[in-house]
Amino acid sequence: MTANTDIQFLKGVGARRAEILKSKGIDTVGALLRCFPRRYLDWTEITPVKTAPYFENICVKATIVTPIETFETKRGVKIYKFMAEDSSGFRFTVSLFNQYYLANKLNTGRKYLFYGKFDGDFFKQMNSPLIKEVGYNGLEPIYNASKNMTSATLQKLIKTALSTVEIPEILSDDIRKRNNLCDINYALQNIHFPKSRESFERAKKRLVFEELFCLQVALNVIKLKTHTKSGCVIKKNYFDEFQNKLNFSLTDAQRRVVGECLVDMCLGKPMSRLVQGDVGSGKTVVAAALCYIAAKNGYQSALMAPTEILAEQHYKTFLSITENTGIRCALLTGSLTKKQKSEIKQNLKSGQIDVIIGTHALIVNDVEFQSLGLVITDEQHRFGTAQRDKLENKGINPHKLVMSATPIPQTLAYILYGDLDISVIDEYPKGRQKIDTYTVDSTYRERIYNYIKKFLAEGRQGYIVCPLVENNDGLDITSATEYYNTLKDGAFAGYSLGLLHGKMTAKEKEDIMARFFSGDIQLLIATTVIEVSIDVPNAVVMLIENAERFGLSQLHQLRGRIGRGAHKSDCILISDSESSDTKKRLDIIKNNSDGFKIADYDLELRGPGDFLGNRQHGIPEFKIADIFADKQVLLETKKEAEKLLETENVLKLPENAALRAEIIEIYRKLK
Ligand code: ADP
Numbered sequence: 001m002t003a004n005t006d007i008q009f010l011k012g013v014g015a016r017r018a019e020i021l022k023s024k025g026i027d028t029v030g031a032l033l034r035c036f037p038r039r040y041l042d043w044t045e046i047t048p049v050k051t052a053p054y055f056e057n058i059c060v061k062a063t064i065v066t067p068i069e070t071f072e073t074k075r076g077v078k079i080y081k082f083m084a085e086d087s088s089g090f091r092f093t094v095s096l097f098n099q100y101y102l103a104n105k106l107n108t109g110r111k112y113l114f115y116g117k118f119d120g121d122f123f124k125q126m127n128s129p130l131i132k133e134v135g136y137n138g139l140e141p142i143y144n145a146s147k148n149m150t151s152a153t154l155q156k157l158i159k160t161a162l163s164t165v166e167i168p169e170i171l172s173d174d175i176r177k178r179n180n181l182c183d184i185n186y187a188l189q190n191i192h193f194p195k196s197r198e199s200f201e202r203a204k205k206r207l208v209f210e211e212l213f214c215l216q217v218a219l220n221v222i223k224l225k226t227h228t229k230s231g232c233v234i235k236k237n238y239f240d241e242f243q244n245k246l247n248f249s250l251t252d253a254q255r256r257v258v259g260e261c262l263v264d265m266c267l268g269k270p271m272s273r274l275v276q277g278d279v280g281s282g283k284t285v286v287a288a289a290l291c292y293i294a295a296k297n298g299y300q301s302a303l304m305a306p307t308e309i310l311a312e313q314h315y316k317t318f319l320s321i322t323e324n325t326g327i328r329c330a331l332l333t334g335s336l337t338k339k340q341k342s343e344i345k346q347n348l349k350s351g352q353i354d355v356i357i358g359t360h361a362l363i364v365n366d367v368e369f370q371s372l373g374l375v376i377t378d379e380q381h382r383f384g385t386a387q388r389d390k391l392e393n394k395g396i397n398p399h400k401l402v403m404s405a406t407p408i409p410q411t412l413a414y415i416l417y418g419d420l421d422i423s424v425i426d427e428y429p430k431g432r433q434k435i436d437t438y439t440v441d442s443t444y445r446e447r448i449y450n451y452i453k454k455f456l457a458e459g460r461q462g463y464i465v466c467p468l469v470e471n472n473d474g475l476d477i478t479s480a481t482e483y484y485n486t487l488k489d490g491a492f493a494g495y496s497l498g499l500l501h502g503k504m505t506a507k508e509k510e511d512i513m514a515r516f517f518s519g520d521i522q523l524l525i526a527t528t529v530i531e532v533s534i535d536v537p538n539a540v541v542m543l544i545e546n547a548e549r550f551g552l553s554q555l556h557q558l559r560g561r562i563g564r565g566a567h568k569s570d571c572i573l574i575s576d577s578e579s580s581d582t583k584k585r586l587d588i589i590k591n592n593s594d595g596f597k598i599a600d601y602d603l604e605l606r607g608p609g610d611f612l613g614n615r616q617h618g619i620p621e622f623k624i625a626d627i628f629a630d631k632q633v634l635l636e637t638k639k640e641a642e643k644l645l646e647t648e649n650v651l652k653l654p655e656n657a658a659l660r661a662e663i664i665e666i667y668r669k670l671k
């Protein structure tokens with residue numbers, strides 16, 4: 001029997017249990033051993049009855065000092081009752097309900113371990129404790145039970161598996177030594193049945209390392225595979241020509257990142273790179289530079305954005321840069337007419353368009369290219385990998401660049417984008433204004449309106465952001481539509497206001513945005529549709545209602561809409577929330593302007609699932625690792641994975657066979 005043996009052949013399993021186990025994804029004996037306990041009962045620490053706390057799980061060692069009496073309630077429940085006493089001389093009562101089998105095994109005068117909670121006021125008592133013979137000394141594993149398989153059954157099967165098979169070692173002696181890790185069989189034995197806290201910790205450390213290490217190896221294998229394909233070669237560097245088209249110079253960081261990309265693109269290996277940069281660090285122009293250079297070298301580029309508003313804005317930026325250069329840009333979104341779409345598609349196919357900018361409309365099947373050489377996705381967080389692949393497959397190994405819309409903490413980036421190289425724009429364009437942020441409660445609202453009016457009087461523009469579009473009965477949340485109506489006829493009567501929310505049609509949004517860009521609208525009342533990268537430098541004041549409703553990264557992203565021009569900007573957060581948690585969060589926003597730092601806090605406060613939102617976020621499910629608690633291990637494993645693949649990138653040495661098998665498995669899941 002080996003780790004790969006079908007689970008049905010393990011002693012004690014059989015056809016029915018095999019079916020249940022397989023429905024949980026446990027197909028083999030090896031998989032069963034990697035079904036780790038959810039928690040443990042600690043039988044190692046004996047608490048004296050005298051000082052034992054109430055209502056907390058504890059373990060006491062006591063002798064049964066009375067006969068076991070049986071009662072039956074009117075409803076037919078059998079109660080077995082007796083008293084026990086520990087060496088501190090304290091007595092307590094124990095009641096067992098309908099546990100005939102257990103009660104029958106107990107003997108007056110003998111000592112047992114009792115695990116449970118005390119209650120009772122005058123006299124301590126324990127209802128239905130777990131009971132074991134004295135001598136058991138360990139952490140008892142509790143597994144995720146299901147209706148048709150108890151934790152106890154799993155415990156038994158795992159015990160059998162542990163004594164039947166030897167699991168092959170995945171981590172080389174070298175790696176284990178360097179990182180002070182125990183071997184796999186010790187680890188499995190002690191994660192399931194730890195002899196002590198220390199052996200549990202050792203086992204866990206190794207298994208966490210292994211899990212993160214395997215993921216890092218798999219991601220790096222994907223990266224290496226991309227790099228060994230041949231991509232289109234950029235022969236001539238038109239960077240200076242591009243720079244001359246701009247009315248500002250790129251920051252050093254922008255130059256460096258463009259350079260990092262060009263190194264890849266000139267070598268003819270397909271680039272696969274993530275560009276990280278804070279809001280306003282100028283990622284778009286980096287993308288534009290690469291598209292420009294690709295076009296001049298005869299390749300088409302595609303830039304995919306998550307929303308129409310953003311795609312249009314990028315399109316305008318690109319148009320202004322490519323004016324009189326012969327480079328042809330086009331915009332493809334869902335709201336074009338059929339005729340417009342088909343014309344664009346034809347021109348793409350025949351090579352009449354050099355740079356296409358669009359939304360999801362770009363990945364439709366009948367969009368074809370003549371010579372797609374560069375694919376850029378500007379992501380809200382992450383288009384599904386499948387969507388990205390779909391666009392990339394429209395070319396032959398095109399270079400790909402992913403731009404993160406908002407900074408992602410390093411740990412998450414290594415997991416979500418570990419298959420990509422990472423470049424960071426860690427500098428803002430010069431002359432950027434500092435944004436002052438204030439947090440107030442709603443009693444200040446009138447005063448703030450007056451404050452906003454001062455800005456408007458100077459010719460500036462502003463935003464008011466509200467969380468939801470329609471009034472949700474019972475929820476005290478400011479609704480954008482209602483809010484807009486109230487302001488229009490009230491506090492801001494006589495001013496030019498606009499309303500922007502997600503339920504408007506693309507055309508309506510476009511009109512409003514155009515009027516805001518042109519300055520015709522002074523104050524834009526909006527929901528988070530404006531979150532993604534609206535760029536109006538003249539907008540310098542932002543009021544965010546119900547600020548407690550937003551995530552930290554989202555607030556930072558929203559705030560990034562102001563402070564983009566020559567004027568000093570102010571952001572005011574209104575919240576009536578009394579919660580200390582909210583106060584803490586808003587203070588973080590108030591006191592920090594570095595998006596990477598805010599993202600770290602956000603991840604810490606919310607956990608990775610919420611941080612990335614409900615959308616398909618691509619974080620693999622970890623069996624034992626916790627990317628937050630195990631951040632340091634993640635960094636170590638990344639180093640070890642890279643080191644290993646430097647010399648053994650196809651994992652063909654016999655000693656790496658087990659690792660290779662594991663990587664193939666992970667790879668299958670990632671794709
Ligand atoms: P983000 O990184 O958030 O996507 P954008 O690419 O939208 O940022 O850039 C924000 C603003 O900064 C834009 O108006 C852009 O034209 C401007 N910008 C970008 N790079 C520079 C630069 N080097 N100098 C001055 N302004 C710049």
Ligand code: MG
Nearest residue numbers: 283284405533
């Ligand atoms: Mg952007």
